[in-house]
Amino acid sequence: MFLMFCSLSSFFFGVYYLMNDFVYFFEWEIFSINSSMIFMVVIFDWISLLFMSFVLFISSLVIYYSKDYMSGDFFINRFILLVLLFVFSMMMLILSPNLISILLGWDGLGLVSYCLVIYYQNVKSYNAGMLTALSNRLGDVAFLMAIAWMLNYGSWNFLFYLDFMKNDFEMKMICFMVIFAAMTKSAQIPFSSWLPAAMAAPTPVSALVHSSTLVTAGVYLLIRFNPLFFGTIMSDMLLLIACLTMFMAGLGANFEFDLKKIIALSTLSQLGLMMSILALGYYKLAFFHLLTHALFKALLFMCAGAIIHNMKNSQDIRDMGYFSVYMPFTISCLNIANLALCGFPFLAGFYSKDLILEMVLISHVNLFIFFLFFFSTGLTVSYSFRLFYYLFMMNMNQSSFNSVSDLSFIMSKSMFSLLIFAIMGGAMLNWLIFPFSFMISLTFFYKSLILTVCFLGGILGILSSKLTIFSYNKSMNYYLFSFFSCSMWFMPLISTVGMIFYPLKYGFKLFKFIDQGWTEFFGIQQIFSYFMGSSKYFQMVQFNNLKIHLMLFCFWVMILFLFMFIFL
Secondary structure, eight states: OHHHHHHHHHHHHHHHHHHHTOOEEEEEEEEEETTEEEEEEEEEOHHHHHHHHHHHHHHHHHHHHHHHHTTTOTTHHHHHHHHHHHHHHHHHHHTOOBHHHHHHHHHHHHHHHHHHHTTTOSHHHHHHHHHHHHHHHHHHHHHHHHHHHGGGGTOOBGGGTTTTTTTOHHHHHHHHHHHHHHHHHTTOTTSTTHHHHGGGSOHHHHHHHTTTSGGGHHHHHHHHHHHHHTTSHHHHHHHHHHHHHHHHHHHHHTTOOBHHHHHHHHHHHHHHHHHHHHHTTOHHHHHHHHHHHHHHHHHHHHHHHHHHHHTTTOOBGGGOOOHHHHOHHHHHHHHHHHHHHHTOTTSHHHHHHHHHHHHHHTSOOOHHHHHHHHHHHHHHHHHHHHHHHHHHTSOOOSOTTOOOOOOOHHHHHHHHHHHHHHHHHHHHHHHHHOOSOOOOOOOHHHHHHHHHHHHHHHHHHHHHHHTTSSSSOGGGGGHHHHHHHHTTTTHHHIIIIIIIIHHHHHHHHHIIIIIIIIHIIIIIHHHHHHHHHHHHHHHHHTTOOHHHHHHHHHHHHHHHHHHHHHHO
16 A cells, blocks of 8 residues: 555656656765765656656555465565565666666666566576576676766766767767666567566566566666767667567567467567667657556556466466456456557557657658568567467367366456556556647558558467467478577577576686696696795705705805816
8 A cells, every 4th residue: 555655646746747847856965984975866857756656556556466366375475575675676776867876776676586586496497587687787787887987977977967978989888888788677689588588487576577667677777868879870779679679579479378478578579669769769759658568568467377377377378268258357457458568549558659650650760670660560469369369269278177267356456457557548648748749640551551560460360370270280380480489589598508508618618727727737836836945945054054054065166166167
């Protein structure tokens, strides 16, 4: 209830600040040593307050949902505390205009997400957690380098420098580091493999992570840094990578059979859409889609969790079917969320996706980017309708003793709360963020292109699903292409074997052969032997033994006579 109250307060303050165009900075002096003062800076503007409101709203519903979903867990209190710590880290990131305090939230998200991904404590979870942590550490290193580079400006409050240092080389380097960090956190190519792997976490965590917290942190950071890189070569690079991520995720989801991974790949596709429109310079549109996406994606994961709960932890969509009879409320919520994801008219996703695609049509993009945008939109509708076909029309292939129903009142109440916003949230945010209606004038062909692509994508999804009800899956006829697409263009293999296993293996060999081998033998060991011999010699001399001194005297006299005999 406290989180819900904070969410409502933040929302009303955000609307008030938006209407009056207010931005407030609060500085709190933590401590001072001599003349050095340590400040904590917090920014309150409409972007931070609205985003914070949505994060708190979704997290409050997820925690309420977890009360039933995780009821059989002995350590549910530890789970709730981890989720609250996760939300607190996100708040730190949202409210900070300072790179140092952003890093606290940024690293907090990475650490707590690792703890949540390995929550079930099996080998699969450990592998997924390590992949998540190591992928995000690359971005953390880039973030630390940006912080070190920003020392030249005397402050880490980056918002004060964005406008008048656009052409500065150092700010460009800082911007490149921040974009790199955002790409790792928001799982853009080639760092995409950790996002489906993070599905090893409990489903309520997935609902929180994939809607409004961890994966959106990179997008939110780039919304703040948008004035710095818009119109540069970095925005073109980000546009290409984001469009390829969107295309790759949409293609992979059409060949996937794991329910949670399909929804995870749809998250990846939407993240690519946000990043690409951000690269085109429309940061308000990216933020608008970020908020609407959070609503229907959290609902999708909650519905998926209810289905998996009823299916006795089976996540394969080929085992599911005929849920319109067994779980009518859950499957209705899932279908509305799916339609919102597709951009069905007048649901939450329609207002942002339709506007984004129309802005792409009037932007200066080449044919390749244009194709990726619209083909990826068609693929989104395709895998959504494929999921609809498997869950609605296929026969149930689970055990006949399995009881499937909508009995959980707590889970249904959480889903219903999100359902209202998944229907109305897009229109509400559209009226708030864009108070004036914009008329985008396009030809009839371009205006109808978006709906045509969605319609064709839906037909493709239904037809490709119908082809699988015969004796074997028809996609097996194109096994190599299916395997390539389903494995995300071999990115998990490259990320694990190519980027972790082999570097560690060769690093170990170099350590054994060079650091502990030849360098040890010809380096420190040789010096050690020399000093040991020298110290023994000097120790023997310092005994003041008469025999030793006589022997040394005779030795040097012989050397002297030999020298005189040779050279004189």
